Amino acid sequence: MPFIKTRDFGELPYDPSGELTFPCGIPGFSDEHRFVLIAPEAIAPLILLQSVETASLCFLTVLVSALDPQYQSGIAPEDLRVIGLDETRQPQSEEEALFLAILSGAGSNTFVANLLAPIVVNARTRAAIQAVRHDQCYSHRHPVPLHLLERVCS
Numbered sequence: 001m002p003f004i005k006t007r008d009f010g011e012l013p014y015d016p017s018g019e020l021t022f023p024c025g026i027p028g029f030s031d032e033h034r035f036v037l038i039a040p041e042a043i044a045p046l047i048l049l050q051s052v053e054t055a056s057l058c059f060l061t062v063l064v065s066a067l068d069p070q071y072q073s074g075i076a077p078e079d080l081r082v083i084g085l086d087e088t089r090q091p092q093s094e095e096e097a098l099f100l101a102i103l104s105g106a107g108s109n110t111f112v113a114n115l116l117a118p119i120v121v122n123a124r125t126r127a128a129i130q131a132v133r134h135d136q137c138y139s140h141r142h143p144v145p146l147h148l149l150e151r152v153c154s
Contacts, residue, residue, distance in 0.1 A: 004036060005055040012038065019052060020121055020128045023082055027117075027130055032057060035128070045148060047100065049119065060111075064099035064118050067142060073099065075120055075131045083120065083127040091120075098123055102130075103144060111149060112141040 003011040020035045034052035045066050051057035064071045077087035091097035098121040101113035115138035121128040 004050060004052055006038075006050055006058065007056045008058065009038070009040075014038075014052075018126070020049075020126050022128050022130075024129060026119075027132075029057065046103070049100065049102070060103045061100040061119065062103060062113065062144070062148060064101050064113075064115060065094075066148060067101060067113055067144065068115065068138075071099065071115070072137065073097075073118075073120075074133045074135055074137060076134055079120065079129050079131040083122040083129050084125050085122055094123065096123055097121060101142070106141070109149065111144040112139075113144050114140045115142045116140040 001013045002016060004014045005011055014036045018036060020037065022033050022035065024030070025032050029051075032051050032054060035049050036052060038048040038050050040048070045062060047061045047063070049059040049061050073090045075090060080087040080091075085091060085097060100119040100121070101115055102117075102119065103111045103113050106112045116136075117130050117132040117140060119128055120131045
């Protein structure tokens with residue numbers, strides 16, 4: 001089993017079949033195409049999106065459904081096409097697509113989530129994209145409830 005170098009956790013084994021591929025990179029990191037999800041029990045339900053190529057590049061994420069169980073996907077057809085999903089309809093379940101929100105610090109022990117541009121992962125192929133919505137239904141500064149952060153901030 002190969003190992004991945006991380007800044008905060010040293011070297012960790014990972015299963016290459018679980019690797020996410022971002023064909024277009026991530027906005028601001030267009031040369032970064034390969035990531036893995038790391039879900040340490042100590043910070044659950046938060047999930048780390050760790051670059052395979054750059055040890056210092058890691059995003060703190062959470063399933064969008066943990067923030068908004070009624071989240072309505074509004075992914076552009078061209079973004080769905082990039083990751084191999086049916087461009088004529090929105091994904092309806094986690095068996096089709098995984099939606100992750102990237103978290104950012106917003107002050108002392110507070111975080112906000114980007115629901116305007118979630119990470120969307122084709123659950124079958126593991127192709128992924130950060131899909132910027134073309135509507136204003138959600139914010140890039142959605143407050144993260146404190147109960148999701150208790151294990152991180154304590």
